[in-house]
Amino acid sequence: MEEIKEYFPHPHIPAQPGMPTFEIIAAIHRKLKSNAASVTSTLGGGNHGLLGLTILPATYQTVTGHVFVAPVNPGSLPIIAPTAIQPQIGEAVRQHKERLKIWKKIQRNGSHLKKPNTSDIRRSLPERTPKSTCRVSKCLSQRYDTAPLFKLRRYNSSRTG
Numbered sequence: 001m002e003e004i005k006e007y008f009p010h011p012h013i014p015a016q017p018g019m020p021t022f023e024i025i026a027a028i029h030r031k032l033k034s035n036a037a038s039v040t041s042t043l044g045g046g047n048h049g050l051l052g053l054t055i056l057p058a059t060y061q062t063v064t065g066h067v068f069v070a071p072v073n074p075g076s077l078p079i080i081a082p083t084a085i086q087p088q089i090g091e092a093v094r095q096h097k098e099r100l101k102i103w104k105k106i107q108r109n110g111s112h113l114k115k116p117n118t119s120d121i122r123r124s125l126p127e128r129t130p131k132s133t134c135r136v137s138k139c140l141s142q143r144y145d146t147a148p149l150f151k152l153r154r155y156n157s158s159r160t161g
């Protein structure tokens with residue numbers, strides 16, 4: 001599973017010490033987006049890889065003109081109607097295998113896209129933010145929203161001190 005990261009344009013994104021600034025967050029986000037876009041996928045129109053995992057859905061739709069819908073876990077067994085005949089059962093099994101394959105690919109790649117520095121970014125979020133459920137795109141957008149406040153505070157304190 002580690003070999004997946006080696007094919008990313010940025011396979012290793014080092015942790016950043018201290019409070020993340022807007023510039024650090026933007027640089028990390030650019031690398032994550034580049035990594036996500038490098039993975040081949042038919043989701044979200046098929047031309048932008050897994051970019052939809054690293055940006056907000058509205059942003060993805062604005063940029064690409066398509067909706068990115070990440071697949072959900074199809075479960076361990078296919079759903080087969082009680083009255084299904086052999087060809088229908090075979091098709092249900094085939095579709096289930098394909099959905100499971102796509103879902104597993106997204107899980108593998110998505111976990112590598114989420115690992116770098118998101119724990120650092122989550123730690124720096126305001127306390128009221130539910131960090132355990134923070135999706136990468138939402139987590140980064142919240143940091144983008146609060147980073148200018150940190151920059152302004154630092155600017156003001158450097159002028160008075």
